[in-house]
Amino acid sequence: MQHIKQYVDEHRQRLLDELFALLRFPSVSADPKYKADVLNTADHVAQKLRDAGADNVEVCQTAGYPIVYGEKIIDAAKPTVLVYGHYDVQPADPIELWHTPPFEPTVRDGKIYARGACDDKGQFYMHVKAFELMMQTDTLPCNIKFMIEGEEEVGSSNLSIFVKANKDKLKADVVLISDTSMISMEHPSLETGLRGLSYVEVEVTGPNRDLHSGVYGGAVANPITILSKMIAAMHDENNHITIPGFYDEVIELTPAERTALNNAPYDEAEYKKDLDVVELWGEKGYSTFERTGTRPTLEVNGIWGGYIGEGAKTVLPSKAHAKISMRLVPNQTFEQITQLFTKHFLSIAPANVKVKITPHHGGEPVVTPTDSIAYKAAQKAIAESFGKEPIPTRGGGSIPIVALFEAELGLKTVLMGFGLDSDALHSPNEKYDIFNYYKGIETIPLFHKYFAELSGF
Amino acid sequence: MQHIKQYVDEHRQRLLDELFALLRFPSVSADPKYKADVLNTADHVAQKLRDAGADNVEVCQTAGYPIVYGEKIIDAAKPTVLVYGHYDVQPADPIELWHTPPFEPTVRDGKIYARGACDDKGQFYMHVKAFELMMQTDTLPCNIKFMIEGEEEVGSSNLSIFVKANKDKLKADVVLISDTSMISMEHPSLETGLRGLSYVEVEVTGPNRDLHSGVYGGAVANPITILSKMIAAMHDENNHITIPGFYDEVIELTPAERTALNNAPYDEAEYKKDLDVVELWGEKGYSTFERTGTRPTLEVNGIWGGYIGEGAKTVLPSKAHAKISMRLVPNQTFEQITQLFTKHFLSIAPANVKVKITPHHGGEPVVTPTDSIAYKAAQKAIAESFGKEPIPTRGGGSIPIVALFEAELGLKTVLMGFGLDSDALHSPNEKYDIFNYYKGIETIPLFHKYFAELSGF
Numbered sequence: 001m002q003h004i005k006q007y008v009d010e011h012r013q014r015l016l017d018e019l020f021a022l023l024r025f026p027s028v029s030a031d032p033k034y035k036a037d038v039l040n041t042a043d044h045v046a047q048k049l050r051d052a053g054a055d056n057v058e059v060c061q062t063a064g065y066p067i068v069y070g071e072k073i074i075d076a077a078k079p080t081v082l083v084y085g086h087y088d089v090q091p092a093d094p095i096e097l098w099h100t101p102p103f104e105p106t107v108r109d110g111k112i113y114a115r116g117a118c119d120d121k122g123q124f125y126m127h128v129k130a131f132e133l134m135m136q137t138d139t140l141p142c143n144i145k146f147m148i149e150g151e152e153e154v155g156s157s158n159l160s161i162f163v164k165a166n167k168d169k170l171k172a173d174v175v176l177i178s179d180t181s182m183i184s185m186e187h188p189s190l191e192t193g194l195r196g197l198s199y200v201e202v203e204v205t206g207p208n209r210d211l212h213s214g215v216y217g218g219a220v221a222n223p224i225t226i227l228s229k230m231i232a233a234m235h236d237e238n239n240h241i242t243i244p245g246f247y248d249e250v251i252e253l254t255p256a257e258r259t260a261l262n263n264a265p266y267d268e269a270e271y272k273k274d275l276d277v278v279e280l281w282g283e284k285g286y287s288t289f290e291r292t293g294t295r296p297t298l299e300v301n302g303i304w305g306g307y308i309g310e311g312a313k314t315v316l317p318s319k320a321h322a323k324i325s326m327r328l329v330p331n332q333t334f335e336q337i338t339q340l341f342t343k344h345f346l347s348i349a350p351a352n353v354k355v356k357i358t359p360h361h362g363g364e365p366v367v368t369p370t371d372s373i374a375y376k377a378a379q380k381a382i383a384e385s386f387g388k389e390p391i392p393t394r395g396g397g398s399i400p401i402v403a404l405f406e407a408e409l410g411l412k413t414v415l416m417g418f419g420l421d422s423d424a425l426h427s428p429n430e431k432y433d434i435f436n437y438y439k440g441i442e443t444i445p446l447f448h449k450y451f452a453e454l455s456g457f
Numbered sequence: 458m459q460h461i462k463q464y465v466d467e468h469r470q471r472l473l474d475e476l477f478a479l480l481r482f483p484s485v486s487a488d489p490k491y492k493a494d495v496l497n498t499a500d501h502v503a504q505k506l507r508d509a510g511a512d513n514v515e516v517c518q519t520a521g522y523p524i525v526y527g528e529k530i531i532d533a534a535k536p537t538v539l540v541y542g543h544y545d546v547q548p549a550d551p552i553e554l555w556h557t558p559p560f561e562p563t564v565r566d567g568k569i570y571a572r573g574a575c576d577d578k579g580q581f582y583m584h585v586k587a588f589e590l591m592m593q594t595d596t597l598p599c600n601i602k603f604m605i606e607g608e609e610e611v612g613s614s615n616l617s618i619f620v621k622a623n624k625d626k627l628k629a630d631v632v633l634i635s636d637t638s639m640i641s642m643e644h645p646s647l648e649t650g651l652r653g654l655s656y657v658e659v660e661v662t663g664p665n666r667d668l669h670s671g672v673y674g675g676a677v678a679n680p681i682t683i684l685s686k687m688i689a690a691m692h693d694e695n696n697h698i699t700i701p702g703f704y705d706e707v708i709e710l711t712p713a714e715r716t717a718l719n720n721a722p723y724d725e726a727e728y729k730k731d732l733d734v735v736e737l738w739g740e741k742g743y744s745t746f747e748r749t750g751t752r753p754t755l756e757v758n759g760i761w762g763g764y765i766g767e768g769a770k771t772v773l774p775s776k777a778h779a780k781i782s783m784r785l786v787p788n789q790t791f792e793q794i795t796q797l798f799t800k801h802f803l804s805i806a807p808a809n810v811k812v813k814i815t816p817h818h819g820g821e822p823v824v825t826p827t828d829s830i831a832y833k834a835a836q837k838a839i840a841e842s843f844g845k846e847p848i849p850t851r852g853g854g855s856i857p858i859v860a861l862f863e864a865e866l867g868l869k870t871v872l873m874g875f876g877l878d879s880d881a882l883h884s885p886n887e888k889y890d891i892f893n894y895y896k897g898i899e900t901i902p903l904f905h906k907y908f909a910e911l912s913g914f
Contacts (some may be wrong), residue, residue, distance in 0.1 A: 029768075030766070030767060030768030030769060030770060031766060031767055031768065032767065090768055090770055090772075091766055093764070093766065094667070097666075153769075154768055175496040177899070195671060197771070198768045199771070207734055208733035209554075209732075209881060209885065209886075210551070210881075210883065211884060212884065213782060213784070214749075215638070215854055215882065216653075216749065216853070216878075217754040217756045217784055218739050218748040218752060219738070219739045219745045219749045220734060220737060220738055220739075221734065221737075221738035222756050224757040224779075225691075225756070225757055227685070228685040228689045228757070228760075229689040231681070231682060231685035231686075232682075232685045235682065236593050274662040275665055275673075275677060276664065277678065278808055279807070279808040279809040280676060280809065281677055282676045283675060283808045288676045291671065292674065292675055297670075297674040299670040299674045299679050299762055299773055300682055300763065300772075301763050301769070301770060301771055301773070301774075302681075302764040302774070303681050303685070303760055303762050303763060303777065304760065304761045304762075305757075305759065306757065306759035307550070307759040308760070308761040308778075309488065309550065310489070311486075311817070312487060312610075312611060312656045313547075313610075313780070314656070314758055314883060315624065315757070315759070316756050316758070320760065323763070323764060323770070325670060325674070325769070325771055327671055327674055331615065348736075350736070352734055352738045358767040360768070361769060395671075396672050396674060397669065397671030398671055400565050413459075424666060426666075426667065426668075426669045426770060426771060426772050428666065428667060429666070
């Protein structure tokens with residue numbers, strides 16, 4: 001541990017400057033207008049892997065954005081850790097709500113504010129720097145491979161093709177990912193599961209053109225009104241999702257599992273205060289942890305239709321749109337849920353409108369084992385660097401490729417995240433605590449050390 | 458009649474070129490970025506009134522956009538017609554749906570395509586040119602005053618102040634407006650009523666920031682979902698509006714009035730085909746003419762919230778917005794309906810969101826007499842120029858100032874419109890038939906002729 005702290009202390013400012021340089025790339029994968037920036041980010045990440053000491057670094061082309069690969073094989077007999085991360089970020093809008101520019105990292109009160117500060121540039125870059133540390137201090141105890149993609153925020157569709165085509169190259173003993181969060185620095189935790197995702201876009205068309213709401217209002221179905229009624233019908237009065245068969249495959253937790261989950265520290269008053277809401281909302285009969293971690297959900301991520309500019313326009317629009325995503329839990333599958341949603345949504349559409357549904361992307365839910373060598377190594381690493389045993393939790397987010405790694409590479413994943421729920425991922429003013437960044441760089445080498453030891457090396 | 462046809466034939470091309478010049482001004486009153494264009498339009502209209510022979514032409518300043526005034530008093534003893542129109546237009550968006558630029562008038566198939574072609578530049582300009590015709594042919598039979606405003610599409614709030622302050626200047630015997638439509642050129646009609654309007658904007662706020670829909674989804678009220686449920690609740694299963702007291706003041710038509718109204722030519726198959734809808738939508742128990750002309754309605758004119766860009770973003774947004782307008786009928790008043798809406802909308806908002814309601818503007822409904830000298834003059838004028846008696850109809854649109862003229866000036870209005878419902882007012886590809894434009898210029902002098910004659914001159 002001593003050499004780790006010493007190295008981080010000696011290079012403190014540079015480690016931060018390098019992250020800032022990475023955060024200045026507006027690598028928004030969802031918006032084509034950032035294409036050049038996303039490609040430049042991939043080249044930058046590749047160079048940083050080379051600088052840190054990785055061999056065979058490549059920017060692997062795909063049908064979409066490239067995947068950056070690099071490795072250090074010290075001894076074929078020793079275990080291999082495959083580190084996954086993503087260099088792409090969510091769109092920054094609504095841009096006007098940012099206190100400082102999203103792609104000009106700014107430190108306030110010990111926190112780095114920037115899009116991607118936590119998700120996932122700040123977190124994957126800890127692994128690059130921890131690797132550099134192990135190389136520079138000659139303490140790399142096992143083989144390591146890096147796979148950093150650029151399409152995580154848009155569904156990783158090309159990563160799955162890449163993984164299927166490169167099973168030998170990606171051969172490893174475990175996947176290590178830092179793209180999740182802890183309860184707090186006082187309550188370090190390890191996520192043992194992730195929700196899956198089904199993301200669709202719906203378009204409701206009424207009349208074939210925008211109409212004058214005075215001339216036609218009251219005689220023609222308004223697609224906004226109809227879409228609103230359809231969205232309203234997706235949850236019943238107990239906030240259960242009304243799609244027939246939606247819950248059929250859901251595995252209910254055992255009373256013991258529910259108790260363990262609800263034992264994690266949670267202050268509802270604090271939770272409400274942080275969000276400035278007087279009342280929470282959710283599926284009847286479940287706690288907040290259960291609602292976000294172990295129950296499937298349906299959220300409208302965006303809606304638009306008609307006149308949304310300044311002032312007033314008396315239009316009865318031709319179309320209304322919504323982006324809707326569902327979070328899935330074991331044993332739901334995203335193809336099946338996408339089908340159930342589509343069938344149901346079409347079935348509740350009245351004859352006076354036309355409905356088009358376009359699936360965006362999806363991913364399967366996963367539960368990670370807590371009895372594996374890799375999980376134990378993560379426990380020991382966190383216990384040593386934080387001085388506390390990590391609490392096992394269920395994450396509400398989705399990292400679709402975790403299920404992919406299991407299916408295609410036969411690899412389990414360890415989710416060793418250092419973010420916080422309050423980091424405002426996907427929101428304006430996303431941040432990452434400088435403390436967490438250094439803490440991650442210090443903890444990761446310990447994971448490799450214990451993973452090698454527990455593997456008999 | 459002969460001298461009229463002859464004059465129009467001789468000046469056919471110039472009459473069209475002048476309208477095109479007027480249509481090229483992007484006089485969008487709702488959007489501040491067109492301010493200079495709107496002001497230039499007012500100056501242009503003033504010059505055209507002078508050129509046509511009007512006296513005392515002024516561009517009257519207001520707190521908003523100016524009102525263009527001009528007059529020709531030939532004999533104080535003779536009756537005076539006050540012509541009202543508006544030189545401002547609706548926003549052109551969604552701009553991408555226009556086949557040709559909205560502010561570059563283009564003729565296709567005998568129709569002029571441009572924003573404002575019908576509403577209201579094409580229609581008020583017929584009066585300017587008909588006035589020129591009467592001046593040039595020395596056939597002006599009565600006094601005439603012009604009041605052309607620039608804020609009709611945003612509620613005419615400054616016009617009401619102007620009218621109250623200039624009752625002497627505006628002294629007249631009748632108001633003549635061409636800002637409505639006919640059933641068709643084969644079925645000329647005269648509107649005998651207009652609906653009022655109450656336009657509001659609502660904002661629903663959930664959490665104080667955009668959230669990651671995976672981390673918080675299922676535990677916090679999504680303002681889009683809540684707004685959708687609130688909008689869905691505004692109409693019951695019979696499409697009656699659910700606001701308590703909403704219909705209390707509504708005057709039901711007599712069976713005779715309903716029969717007369719429904720005698721107007723209407724081809725439901727044609728109506729549906731034109732809009733490309735397989736089924737109509739509306740208040741149970743009423744026909745399409747009744748729904749659009751004699752019943753109050755509530756339409757969502759716009760909705761937005763969350764991520765509406767390209768691709769996917771898994772956000773649980775902080776806010777959702779909608780623009781909602783209600784069309785009113787006698788004896789509803791817009792202040793009362795706005796209050797009823799506000800009270801009800803707030804009352805159905807769950808405790809897990811905050812709701813803000815901002816009234817935009819409104820206007821009172823009106824019914825115009827069909828036994829007045831002015832109405833009879835319009836009937837005779839149309840009968841002569843179209844060779845057919847006009848059918849009385851109820852218009853679904855709103856011209857809030859018609860009620861204002863009655864209240865402040867004690868004047869009744871004649872709605873002699875030459876547009877068509879298919880002119881796509883407020884929509885992309887707004888058009889006005891060249892035939893209707895010339896027909897209006899030919900009919901208007903006849904109105905003045907018969908109005909003077911029936912008044913005893």
